[in-house]
Amino acid sequence: MDLTFSDAEAQFRDELRAWFENNDPGPMPEGEDASYAWRRDWQRRLADDRYAAVHWPEQYGGRGATITQSAIFFEELGRARRPLPANVLGILLAGPTIMTFGTDEQKDRYLAPILTAEEIWCQGFSEPDAGSDLAALKTRAVRDPAHPDEWVVTGQKVWTSGAQHSKWCMLVARTDFDAPKHKGLTYFLMDMEQPGVQVRPLVQITGEPEFNELFIEGARIPDENVLGGVGNGWKVALTTLMNERSGLAFFLQVRLRQLLDELIEEAAERGLLDDPVVADKLGYLHMKAEILRLTAYRGLTTIEKYGTPGPEGSLTKWMWSETNQELAQFAADLIGPDALTNGNRWAYELLRSRGNTIEGGTTEILKNIVAERVLGLPRLKGAA
Amino acid sequence: MNFDFSEDQHEIKRTARDLLASRSSFAKVREAAESHTYDPALWSELVELGWPGIAIAEEHGGQGLGAVELAILCEELGYALAASPFLSTVLAAEAIGAGGSVEQQRQWLPGLASGEITGALGAVGGLVGDAAEAAVIVLIGDDGVARVVARADADVTEVDAIDPTRRAARVYAPPTHGEALGGDDPQAGIDRATIAVAAELVGVSQRALEMTLAYVKDRKQFDTPVGAYQAVSHKCAQMLKDTEGARSATYYGAWAADAGADGPGLPEPASLAKAAASDGARDTAANAIQAHGGIGFTWEADVHWLYKRAQVDAALLGTSGVHRKRLAALVSARLAPAVA
Ligand SMILES: Cc1cc2nc3c(=O)[nH]c(=O)nc-3n(C[C@H](O)[C@H](O)[C@H](O)COP(=O)(O)OP(=O)(O)OC[C@H]3O[C@@H](n4cnc5c(N)ncnc54)[C@H](O)[C@@H]3O)c2cc1C
Numbered sequence: 001m002d003l004t005f006s007d008a009e010a011q012f013r014d015e016l017r018a019w020f021e022n023n024d025p026g027p028m029p030e031g032e033d034a035s036y037a038w039r040r041d042w043q044r045r046l047a048d049d050r051y052a053a054v055h056w057p058e059q060y061g062g063r064g065a066t067i068t069q070s071a072i073f074f075e076e077l078g079r080a081r082r083p084l085p086a087n088v089l090g091i092l093l094a095g096p097t098i099m100t101f102g103t104d105e106q107k108d109r110y111l112a113p114i115l116t117a118e119e120i121w122c123q124g125f126s127e128p129d130a131g132s133d134l135a136a137l138k139t140r141a142v143r144d145p146a147h148p149d150e151w152v153v154t155g156q157k158v159w160t161s162g163a164q165h166s167k168w169c170m171l172v173a174r175t176d177f178d179a180p181k182h183k184g185l186t187y188f189l190m191d192m193e194q195p196g197v198q199v200r201p202l203v204q205i206t207g208e209p210e211f212n213e214l215f216i217e218g219a220r221i222p223d224e225n226v227l228g229g230v231g232n233g234w235k236v237a238l239t240t241l242m243n244e245r246s247g248l249a250f251f252l253q254v255r256l257r258q259l260l261d262e263l264i265e266e267a268a269e270r271g272l273l274d275d276p277v278v279a280d281k282l283g284y285l286h287m288k289a290e291i292l293r294l295t296a297y298r299g300l301t302t303i304e305k306y307g308t309p310g311p312e313g314s315l316t317k318w319m320w321s322e323t324n325q326e327l328a329q330f331a332a333d334l335i336g337p338d339a340l341t342n343g344n345r346w347a348y349e350l351l352r353s354r355g356n357t358i359e360g361g362t363t364e365i366l367k368n369i370v371a372e373r374v375l376g377l378p379r380l381k382g383a384a
Numbered sequence: 385m386n387f388d389f390s391e392d393q394h395e396i397k398r399t400a401r402d403l404l405a406s407r408s409s410f411a412k413v414r415e416a417a418e419s420h421t422y423d424p425a426l427w428s429e430l431v432e433l434g435w436p437g438i439a440i441a442e443e444h445g446g447q448g449l450g451a452v453e454l455a456i457l458c459e460e461l462g463y464a465l466a467a468s469p470f471l472s473t474v475l476a477a478e479a480i481g482a483g484g485s486v487e488q489q490r491q492w493l494p495g496l497a498s499g500e501i502t503g504a505l506g507a508v509g510g511l512v513g514d515a516a517e518a519a520v521i522v523l524i525g526d527d528g529v530a531r532v533v534a535r536a537d538a539d540v541t542e543v544d545a546i547d548p549t550r551r552a553a554r555v556y557a558p559p560t561h562g563e564a565l566g567g568d569d570p571q572a573g574i575d576r577a578t579i580a581v582a583a584e585l586v587g588v589s590q591r592a593l594e595m596t597l598a599y600v601k602d603r604k605q606f607d608t609p610v611g612a613y614q615a616v617s618h619k620c621a622q623m624l625k626d627t628e629g630a631r632s633a634t635y636y637g638a639w640a641a642d643a644g645a646d647g648p649g650l651p652e653p654a655s656l657a658k659a660a661a662s663d664g665a666r667d668t669a670a671n672a673i674q675a676h677g678g679i680g681f682t683w684e685a686d687v688h689w690l691y692k693r694a695q696v697d698a699a700l701l702g703t704s705g706v707h708r709k710r711l712a713a714l715v716s717a718r719l720a721p722a723v724a
Contacts, residue, residue, distance in 0.1 A: 283712035290656050
């Protein structure tokens with residue numbers, strides 16, 4: 001056991017620190033569009049120096065970074081208080097899924113514009129009646145009898161983050177209506193800029209329109225935009241979901257720690273650390289943040305050594321979302337009414353953190369996964 | 385970075401697990417608990433294997449391995465719930481080995497390493513494991529100063545604590561008796577000992593989880609294994625999360641102890657490990673009782689031994705509340721040295 005980073009890893013960290021030091025996008029402008037444009041510019045800067053997706057292979061514009069180096073990248077990004085790149089779903093989800101299942105033509109066509117933020121991606125999985133039970137989705141894709149190499153899509157997606165900025169959508173739709181629900185699905189790369197695709201913003205609990213409803217009525221997708229084969233959509237979608245649950249942990253972990261450290265400093269300045277209840281709770285939150293960080297590190301070793309994630313992998317998203325919520329709630333308690341006025345950062349955290357245990361799989365679904373796949377417990381009939 | 389045991393360390397773990405499975409079954413644990421004695425055969429075997437001296441320097445007759453190897457043994461002894469003076473002895477050895485003066489080390493470590501004598505570590509007036517038969521007691525005073533006291537100089541009263549698999553006592557010694565841990569960093573010895581207790585708690589937690597999984601896969605109600613119900617399966621998932629979280633913190637603590645000056649220091653990792661492992665094991669053992677239903681509440685079933693060990697270990701060398709407050713103080717001092 002050796003928790004120091006290797007020379008190569010430490011050097012990579014230093015290199016990143018220097019780069020972030022020299023590359024500062026400045027303060028985030030106000031407003032959805034302006035802040036999005038700012039994150040797009042930021043991603044271009046990252047891409048220019050091949051830092052947009054360090055874990056991608058070099059041939060696609062990454063650095064072929066190891067899983068540990070990738071974790072270091074996200075830690076340093078957070079540490080430098082730099083934003084996530086605008087095309088985060090493209091980089092973390094679409095890109096790796098295309099690399100795994102895509103044809104050579106698809107890799108050539110889609111990967112480069114993901115890195116440069118030229119083409120933004122969104123994830124069209126959830127539907128009004130298919131959230132946790134994703135395989136129950138109803139959006140239909142049927143071949144056009146007049147153009148047998150084209151699919152016509154009809155249906156509705158919901159909670160689609162970033163759809164308003166996106167050129168492409170990772171779309172899962174039903175193509176076989178007689179097959180069992182997991183078998184009849186196909187994964188498409190859908191062009192969002194066409195008639196038949198309508199994006200309607202959904203305002204969130206925070207007042208921001210981060211996600212959207214997607215109404216699809218007769219949109220067309222050519223055969224060459226099927227990813228991973230017709231009827232293979234469930235398997236391809238699982239790859240996307242697995243990437244979703246791993247990539248961000250280190251960035252989020254650092255962000256959580258920064259918030260917590262700021263709260264501890266604030267408590268110290270207000271002389272509240274002598275209050276045993278306050279000290280106890282801050283120590284508790286620090287403990288939970290450390291457990292998250294260390295468990296995520298253990299997960300890195302497991303993957304590097306054994307190729308597959310261990311139980312740590314399923315636990316970190318759960319740990320992070322729970323701790324982030326507890327932190328926000330305690331900050332609100334500690335700071336009092338000031339934390340409840342709009343515009344206050346803790347007020348924002350208090351509201352936004354409620355989504356943490358829903359997005360990317362709810363805590364209940366994560367517990368099901370841990371119970372069934374890690375602990376080998378029997379599953380109830382019909383339940384996912 | 386490599387957050388996994390080395391091959392040798394894995395081997396120690398496997399060997400310990402196998403040995404204890406054959407020597408310290410729950411039937412044996414029960415026998416010892418109900419008669420309020422230890423299993424002398426087990427203790428002599430551990431001594432023959434050199435386990436008590438695993439982390440004691442070779443010059444004092446130990447094996448000269450580190451806190452990680454010690455944590456591995458403590459975890460396995462906790463997993464087996466072994467009834468032996470092992471933990472108490474290594475706690476005293478850690479305190480003296482890392483925090484004692486050269487004379488204190490020379491005087492006590494060889495005996496502790498060879499198992500010729502046993503030791504104890506605890507706070508004045510608190511529950512101190514195995515003090516009655518210990519030759520040497522490291523006693524932490526109300527002022528926080530730890531003194532090394534020979535058994536003959538201490539006033540030891542055995543108490544009937546809820547965990548009968550470990551023999552507890554209350555210890556007093558007049559300030560004139562014994563002498564303060566005389567090394568450069570007395571607290572380092574206590575912190576290392578704290579990590580060893582955390583490791584035992586991780587073992588207790590792991591055992592509680594495994595026993596519960598076996599039970600809920602088998603036990604049926606409404607024609608369904610109860611482990612299929614989410615109220616139960618989600619509890620099991622929580623038990624895994626609590627156990628693995630405590631394990632991450634504890635292994636980190638043990639590594640930090642071995643890393644010395646190259647590591648993150650000892651106070652924070654030690655308190656982190658103890659707070660996480662105390663909470664983790666207590667909650668996991670409590671959840672184990674709940675998931676076992678009525679049988680879990682009986683003397684007959686074995687889960688209560690785990691719950692009791694978890695409770696008593698959690699109180700040893702500082703409850704989780706004590707360590708959480710220490711963490712908050714350490715972190716705030718690190719963040720803002722200017723703030724008094
Ligand atoms: C901020 C945010 C961003 C998102 N971005 C996207 C995106 O970009 N693309 C996308 O496709 N989706 C996105 N989602 C959707 C998200 O993946 C779903 O909301 C989530 O999977 C839950 O589905 P649901 O909302 O239909 O809730 P439901 O599945 O209806 O769940 C309702 C409640 O029932 C519980 N529940 C459901 N099934 C079970 C079960 N089997 N066992 C136990 N409990 C159960 C859930 O845990 C939850 O508490 C986003 C969500 C949020 C909050």
